[in-house]
Amino acid sequence: xxxxxxxxxxxxxxxxxxxxxxxxxxxxxxxxxxxxxxxxxxxxxxxxxxxxxxxxxxxxxxxxxxxxxxxxxxxxxxxxxxxxxxxxxxxxxxxxxxxxxxxxxxxxxxxxxxxxxxxxxxxxxxxxxxxxxxxxxxxxxxxxxxxxxxxxxxxxxxxxxxxxxxxxxxxxxxxxxxxxxxxxxxxxxxxxxxxxxxxxxxxxxxxxxxxxxxxxxxxxxxxxxxxxxxxxxxxxxxxxxxxxxxxxxxxxxxxxxxxxxx
Amino acid sequence: xxxxxxxxxxxxxxxxxxxxxxxxxxxxxxxxxxxxxxxxxxxxxxxxxxxxxxxxxxxxxxxxxxxxxxxxxxxxxx
Ligand SMILES: Nc1ncnc2c1ncn2[C@@H]1O[C@H](COP(=O)(O)OP(=O)(O)OP(=O)(O)O)[C@@H](O)[C@H]1O
Ligand SMILES: [Mg+2]
Numbered sequence: 001x002x003x004x005x006x007x008x009x010x011x012x013x014x015x016x017x018x019x020x021x022x023x024x025x026x027x028x029x030x031x032x033x034x035x036x037x038x039x040x041x042x043x044x045x046x047x048x049x050x051x052x053x054x055x056x057x058x059x060x061x062x063x064x065x066x067x068x069x070x071x072x073x074x075x076x077x078x079x080x081x082x083x084x085x086x087x088x089x090x091x092x093x094x095x096x097x098x099x100x101x102x103x104x105x106x107x108x109x110x111x112x113x114x115x116x117x118x119x120x121x122x123x124x125x126x127x128x129x130x131x132x133x134x135x136x137x138x139x140x141x142x143x144x145x146x147x148x149x150x151x152x153x154x155x156x157x158x159x160x161x162x163x164x165x166x167x168x169x170x171x172x173x174x175x176x177x178x179x180x181x182x183x184x185x186x187x188x189x190x191x192x193x194x195x196x197x198x199x200x201x202x203x204x205x206x207x208x209x210x211x212x213x214x215x216x217x218x219x220x221x222x223x224x225x226x227x228x229x230x231x232x233x234x235x236x237x238x239x240x241x242x243x244x245x246x247x248x249x250x251x252x253x254x255x256x257x258x259x260x261x262x
Numbered sequence: 263x264x265x266x267x268x269x270x271x272x273x274x275x276x277x278x279x280x281x282x283x284x285x286x287x288x289x290x291x292x293x294x295x296x297x298x299x300x301x302x303x304x305x306x307x308x309x310x311x312x313x314x315x316x317x318x319x320x321x322x323x324x325x326x327x328x329x330x331x332x333x334x335x336x337x338x339x340x
Contacts, residue, residue, distance in 0.1 A: 146273055153277045182266040185273070189266075193273050 004106060004116045005233075006135035008159070010151030012122030014143045015172040018208060020119040021049040022222070023139075025215055026230035028083035032114040035074065038088035039102060039131045040121040047087045050077065051213035061089025064101045070108050079215065084113075099133035106134050115233075124158055132159065137166040139199060143173045144185045149193060156196055168199035170229065175204050176243035177259045180252070187240065200229030203243045221246070282314055282321070289314070296325060304329035 007020045017040070024036040037060065038046035047053040058073040063086075070086075077083035086105075106116055120131035132138065138159050142152040152169065159167050171187040178184035191198040202208075207220040216223040225241035232239055247256050279286055289312055296310045310327040 146269070146276060149273045150276050150280060154280060157281070179266075183264050185266055185269050189270050190273075193270065193277060 002110050002113045002116045003137060003233075004118065004135045005137045005139055006118040006120050006131050007139050007141060008120040008128065008131065008155055009122065009141040009148070010124060010155035011142075011148045014141050014148050015202070015208075016122075016141050017045050017049050017119050018212070019139070019141055019170060019172065019202070020046060020117050022208075022216060022226045023230060023233075024050075024083055024085075024115075024117050025077075025080065026226040027115050027117075027233070028077070028080040029227070030230055030234055031082070032234065033082045033112065034115045034117065035084040035086055035109055035113045036117045036119065037086040037106070038119050039127065039134075040119055041088045041097070041127065043121060044088040046085060046119050047075075049212050050085050051215075052077070052085055052087075056087050059087045059089040060102070060105065061097065063105050064097050070105060097130070099130040102130060103134045124155060128155075128158075132162055132164075136164060138162075138164050138168070140167065140169045140194075140196065141172050142169055142190065142194070144171060144175075144187075144190060149190065153194055156194060167196055169194055169196045170200045170202065171198065172202045173204040174201050174243045176245065176247045177256045180244050180247045180256060181260075187243075198238070198240060199232055201225065201240050201243055202229070203241075282316060284314065296327075300327060300329075303333055305331045305333065 007016045009016050020036050024034045027034045036046060036050070038044045039060070040046070047056060052075045055075050058068040060073065062068045063070050063073050074084045074086055077085070109116060118131050118135055121127035140152050140155055140159070142148045156167060169191055171190050174187055175184055179186060187198055187201040202225045203221045205220065205222045207217060208222050211217060216226065221243075225243075228239050228241040231237060246252060275286070292312050293310055296312070297306065300306060300310060306327060307330045308328040310325050313324045313326070315322045
């Protein structure tokens with residue numbers, strides 16, 4: 001049975017799509033069979049972040065409306081043979097698609113994959129409910145900012161009513177230098193504020209933006225952080241990537257000053 | 263400038279108010295009114311802090327303040 005995990009946040013632009021794509025890649029690196037599904041109809045970007053936008057022939061709407069079989073709509077990643085994406089379709093058709101219909105499609109993928117990651121749209125309206133109703137677990141992405149945490153808390157409250165197996169939080173765009181200089185909250189504090197266990201912490205890094213469409217560079221901090229995150233998911237562990245590591249000690253304080261200077 | 267502790271307290275306040283479905287103005291007004299009322303009885307050395315938490319189907323409200331002394335009641339002659 002595949003683990004069906006929705007990636008949600010409430011607030012827009014905090015990194016749901018980026019996380020879905022990179023976590024999908026990291027899980028595939030661990031040997032898992034992964035499919036990432038875009039249910040952010042109309043504002044779909046998962047295809048672009050994974051760099052497969054030119055390969056789309058059929059999409060989720062086509063599958064739901066019976067114009068093709070699921071297999072025809074799946075796109076295999078160029079570098080990882082065990083990673084697939086199911087892109088979403090256009091806006092007009094999406095309004096007619098129900099959570100139930102998407103669930104049927106997802107159930108058809110159950111035996112074939114180990115992980116089904118569902119990229120959820122921002123907000124808590126129809127699109128959100130449609131995505132959550134297809135999932136058994138949720139990852140709530142939040143950045144260390146008041147608006148994002150406020151929305152994350154509201155989303156967690158709504159998610160609880162779905163009685164999912166697990167709800168975990170991932171803190172994205174954490175800045176080690178700011179945390180060390182007492183200007184940004186510790187991810188641990190965020191998890192306590194949201195009363196939700198931490199699944200991982202991802203650093204704010206230019207690499208994430210630069211690698212969009214290509215995949216993270218192996219030596220980067222983000223690559224390492226995603227590896228820790230994927231391992232936590234697979235092994236049910238709670239290891240947290242230390243974003244402050246680089247900024248502690250003598251050389252760390254120099255790095256902090258340089259970063260402040262920038 | 264942002265500071266870790268202030269930021270945590272801010273998020274805590276915002277989230278708590280959202281969870282309780284009360285506006286920040288509610289606590290501010292209540293604290294203001296309580297100050298007026300309590301000043302009639304005490305020499306206040308801190309303004310009252312109101313904490314509202316969800317308790318079963320209702321709310322638990324605690325009010326905390328410091329005072330240097332109690333005010334004595336004087337009988338006003340007719
Ligand atoms: N850790 C990070 N460091 C730097 N940039 C990041 C990080 N995470 C995400 N970003 C950037 O933030 C932008 C928004 O990310 P993304 O599109 O994944 O957010 P989203 O939550 O899916 O947005 P939406 O709600 O619109 O679907 C992108 O340009 C992405 O590259
Ligand atoms: Mg997105």
